[in-house]
Amino acid sequence: MGQITLQGVQKSFGPVHIIKGADLDIADGSFVVFVGPSGCGKTTLLRLIAGLEDVTGGAILIDGRNVVDVPPAKRGLSMVFQSYALYPHMSVRGNIAFGLKMAGIAKDEINRKVEAAAATLNLTPYLDRKPRELSGGQRQRVAIGRAIVREPKAFLFDEPLSNLDAALRVQMRLEVTRLQKQLGTTAIYVTHDQVEAMTMADKIVVLNGGKIEQYGSPLELYEKPANLFVAGFIGSPKMNFVTGDLAKQQGAATIGVRPEHLKVERDGQGGWHGTVSVAEHLGSDTFLYVDAGPQGMLTARYIGELDLHPGDKVSLIPDPARIHRFDDSGKSIHA
Amino acid sequence: MARMVTTRNKVISTAAAWLVGFLIFFPILWMVLASFKTELEAFAIPPSFLFFHWTTENYVTVQERSDYFHHALNSIIIAGGSTLIAMLIAIPAAWSMAFSPTKRTKDVLLWMLSTKMMPPVGVLVPIYLIFRTVGLLDTRTGLVFILCLGNLPIVIWMLFTYFKEIPKDILEAARMDGATIGRELIYVLTPMAVPGLASTLLLNLILAWNEAFWTLNLSTLEAAPLTVFIASYSSPEGLFWAKLSAASTLAIAPILVLGWFSQRQLVRGLTFGAVK
Numbered sequence: 001m002g003q004i005t006l007q008g009v010q011k012s013f014g015p016v017h018i019i020k021g022a023d024l025d026i027a028d029g030s031f032v033v034f035v036g037p038s039g040c041g042k043t044t045l046l047r048l049i050a051g052l053e054d055v056t057g058g059a060i061l062i063d064g065r066n067v068v069d070v071p072p073a074k075r076g077l078s079m080v081f082q083s084y085a086l087y088p089h090m091s092v093r094g095n096i097a098f099g100l101k102m103a104g105i106a107k108d109e110i111n112r113k114v115e116a117a118a119a120t121l122n123l124t125p126y127l128d129r130k131p132r133e134l135s136g137g138q139r140q141r142v143a144i145g146r147a148i149v150r151e152p153k154a155f156l157f158d159e160p161l162s163n164l165d166a167a168l169r170v171q172m173r174l175e176v177t178r179l180q181k182q183l184g185t186t187a188i189y190v191t192h193d194q195v196e197a198m199t200m201a202d203k204i205v206v207l208n209g210g211k212i213e214q215y216g217s218p219l220e221l222y223e224k225p226a227n228l229f230v231a232g233f234i235g236s237p238k239m240n241f242v243t244g245d246l247a248k249q250q251g252a253a254t255i256g257v258r259p260e261h262l263k264v265e266r267d268g269q270g271g272w273h274g275t276v277s278v279a280e281h282l283g284s285d286t287f288l289y290v291d292a293g294p295q296g297m298l299t300a301r302y303i304g305e306l307d308l309h310p311g312d313k314v315s316l317i318p319d320p321a322r323i324h325r326f327d328d329s330g331k332s333i334h335a
Numbered sequence: 336m337a338r339m340v341t342t343r344n345k346v347i348s349t350a351a352a353w354l355v356g357f358l359i360f361f362p363i364l365w366m367v368l369a370s371f372k373t374e375l376e377a378f379a380i381p382p383s384f385l386f387f388h389w390t391t392e393n394y395v396t397v398q399e400r401s402d403y404f405h406h407a408l409n410s411i412i413i414a415g416g417s418t419l420i421a422m423l424i425a426i427p428a429a430w431s432m433a434f435s436p437t438k439r440t441k442d443v444l445l446w447m448l449s450t451k452m453m454p455p456v457g458v459l460v461p462i463y464l465i466f467r468t469v470g471l472l473d474t475r476t477g478l479v480f481i482l483c484l485g486n487l488p489i490v491i492w493m494l495f496t497y498f499k500e501i502p503k504d505i506l507e508a509a510r511m512d513g514a515t516i517g518r519e520l521i522y523v524l525t526p527m528a529v530p531g532l533a534s535t536l537l538l539n540l541i542l543a544w545n546e547a548f549w550t551l552n553l554s555t556l557e558a559a560p561l562t563v564f565i566a567s568y569s570s571p572e573g574l575f576w577a578k579l580s581a582a583s584t585l586a587i588a589p590i591l592v593l594g595w596f597s598q599r600q601l602v603r604g605l606t607f608g609a610v611k
Contacts, residue, residue: 052507073513085504089526098522099512146512 001063002153002186003028004049009058011044018044020210021058026154026188026203031180034190035197036207036233042190043158045207049188050156051075062153073102078147079156082163084139086131092118092142093127099150117149120179137168144176154186161196173200194234198222206230228330231256237287237299239324246295252325252333259301261322264288264314271317274298279308290314363587370394370580377576393581401564403585410560410589412475413550414543417482418536424483425490426532430524432491433498434506444495447488455485455548466553475558478550482543490539497531498524534600537593544590561586 004026011019018041026032034042047053049060051072059066067075078099086095093114100110118124121141131139140160147155157176161169177200180187191197197204198218206213206221206229214226218234225231231239239256247255265271274292286306292298300316308314325333368384369377376387397403432440462481463472471477501524509523525532547562554563565586568579594601 050511052510072507072510073515077511079508079511081504081508083502083504085502085508087505087509087523087527098509098514102513102518146508150512 001028003061003063004154004186004188005059005061005064006045006049007059007061009045009048009060010056011041011048011053012056018210019048022212024205024212024215026186028186029184030202031177031187031189031200032203032205033197033201034188034205034207035192035194036213038192040207041210042192042205042207046079046156046158046188046190050077050079052079076153077156078150078152078154079158080140080143080147080160082159084131084143084163086139086142086146088131091128091130092123092134092145095131095142096123096145096149099146103150113149114145117145120148121145136164137172140164140172144179148179148183148185152185154188155180157187157189159190159192162191162193169196176200194236198234204234206233208233224332224334225324226332228254228256228326231324231326231332237301240298242295242298244294247325250323250325253328254326254330256324256326257318257322259287259299260303261319262298262300263317263319264300264302264306264308265317266308267313267315269315271315272298273313273315276308276310276312276314278310279306281305288314290316292316366580367584369577370584372577374575374577377580393577394585397568397578397581397585401567401582403564403582406559406561406564407585407589409475409554409558410544410562410586413478413482413558413560414540416475416479417486417543418539420479420483421487421490421539422532422536425487425494425535429491429494429498433495433501434503444492447491451488459552463552471553473554473557473559477553478558478560481549481553482546485546485549486539486542489542490535493535493538494531497528497535500531501527530600533597537597537601541590541594 004024006022006024009019009022010017022045034045036042044053048055051067051070055068058068060068062075062077087098090098096114096117097110100113105113114127115124118127121144123138123141123145126134126138126142131142134142140163143160160176161172164172173196176189189196189200201218203215203217204221205215208229213233214221214230216224221230221234225234225239228241232241235258237259239258240262241254241256243254247253263271272292272295274290274295276288277291277297278289280287280289283305284303286302286304286308288300288302288306288308290298290300298316300314327333370393371389371391372383372387373390373392376383432444466472466477471480505527506519506523509519514522544560545562547566550560550562551566554560565579565582568575568582
């Protein structure tokens with residue numbers, strides 16, 4: 001079991017409020033991603049759950065038990081650090097076995113578990129090597145091995161893939177997701193990479209300035225962002241925002257349209273007119289950055305190749321069903 | 336072409352390094368040679384370099400006149416004792432400052448270092464009077480105490496810089512893995528800090544061994560270490576070069592041997608953090 005509940009969790013460092021009251025319910029076995037810009041408090045929140053920082057206020061429940069006064073080791077969680085944080089003087093075997101050794105488990109059982117974990121992560125040939133003799137991806141696997149071998153109630157991942165190169169990151173992303181599904185263990189994963197968040201999560205927590213902006217499944221966040229911040233943060237390229245009269249006509253202070261929901265037409269009628277200032281041709285997609293005069297700079301995404309170049313006149317027609325409306329305070333208006 | 340120049344440069348710089356090394360080493364070599372000469376040959380002009388009447392009589396005389404082993408034992412006890420106590424105090428101090436620093440940690444460290452900037456002679460009289468009152472004059476305990484205090488700031492600074500280099504993440508990982516503070520120290524921190532601890536220990540041992548100001552002023556015979564033993568050979572009756580050389584050779588021999596075997600640790604210790 002690994003159900004984690006946060007009730008009004010707060011954290012201040014001196015006069016600085018890092019976490020301003022977080023409420024969250026994480027179901028057993030789910031994969032939850034904390035995402036947000038740097039400094040939003042996502043790592044702090046994870047460290048509060050881990051017990052590496054003390055809360056200033058509120059409660060953290062693991063399987064119904066308040067753990068705010070319980071030391072990290074007794075919370076039954078394991079953590080994968082961004083820097084891997086392997087013990088440099090121990091072999092891979094020693095690293096994976098350390099937690100079990102601390103728990104006072106019998107030697108042959110430790111060996112059995114370590115070898116099973118190593119097999120799962122394809123680390124068997126490296127068991128007797130030192131961390132410095134491994135590549136970045138292998139080190140990351142050892143760190144994950146150290147986390148899974150203890151059969152924790154939940155895994156905590158603190159930006160574990162950010163030190164890897166792009167190709168390896170995609171591969172490890174898949175491996176982590178597959179492993180989590182296979183083990184069925186609750187996972188909390190911190191990242192600033194929204195692609196990681198969208199692809200890995202069952203549910204995403206969007207954090208900004210120490211507050212939870214929205215908590216929901218990736219597609220909920222994409223289709224029904226709660227406010228301007230979430231709307232702008234989720235999705236790539238960013239959602240286009242238009243203010244002024246156009247928004248007022250729709251009964252909103254701001255309207256937002258995602259680049260993929262703007263239909264591009266050459267010299268078409270209707271919609272918003274503009275001039276292409278930059279065109280990015282990716283083959284599979286074409287990204288157009290259009291100077292649309294009163295509407296400002298707009299981004300449009302066209303699936304496939306579109307033969308447009310800077311200076312070309314285009315009109316952009318928003319899909320009326322996919323227009324997001326926001327009020328003065330930035331909150332979403334739902335019809 | 337380029338390669339040839341590089342080779343020539345290498346030869347030149349190697350030769351220069353050997354020359355500088357020899358110049359630095361020469362006084363020690365000269366002292367060792369003088370210790371095997373007779374008193375007359377020791378200050379003969381022109382000096383004889385290798386072709387003289389080799390003798391060990393100086394060593395015999397030195398041992399007869401003053402008990403070398405007595406002073407050597409004092410040196411070992413004073414240097415070793417003060418180093419061990421300093422380490423015992425410094426490890427937790429440096430640990431706490433490195434891993435749970437406060438706003439004032441920097442100030443505390445600087446304040447500690449500032450005590451090393453005061454010339455010791457400035458506090459000689461008060462310390463002497465205190466030692467006389469509490470009966471610590473010419474005792475090993477007294478010298479262990481004063482040398483320990485004298486070197487403590489340096490030991491704490493060195494250990495602090497070592498501990499600082501250990502990533503906090505690793506200690507947190509150990510904590511997540513269920514290690515208590517004690518086990519974290521034994522299984523994770525200490526093995527990672529061993530090189531740092533070793534070079535701090537060695538350097539402090541050498542500093543304490545060579546310390547002459549307090550040992551000369553606060554001891555006469557009972558607790559006198561090798562520094563006092565050497566000093567006793569520059570007497571008002573005149574300098575006995577050969578005997579002084581023999582005494583000095585005997586005094587530096589143990590630390591020279593120790594330094595020779597641990598030079599790699601020492602160099603690493605002194606450049607730690609500077610070169611990554």
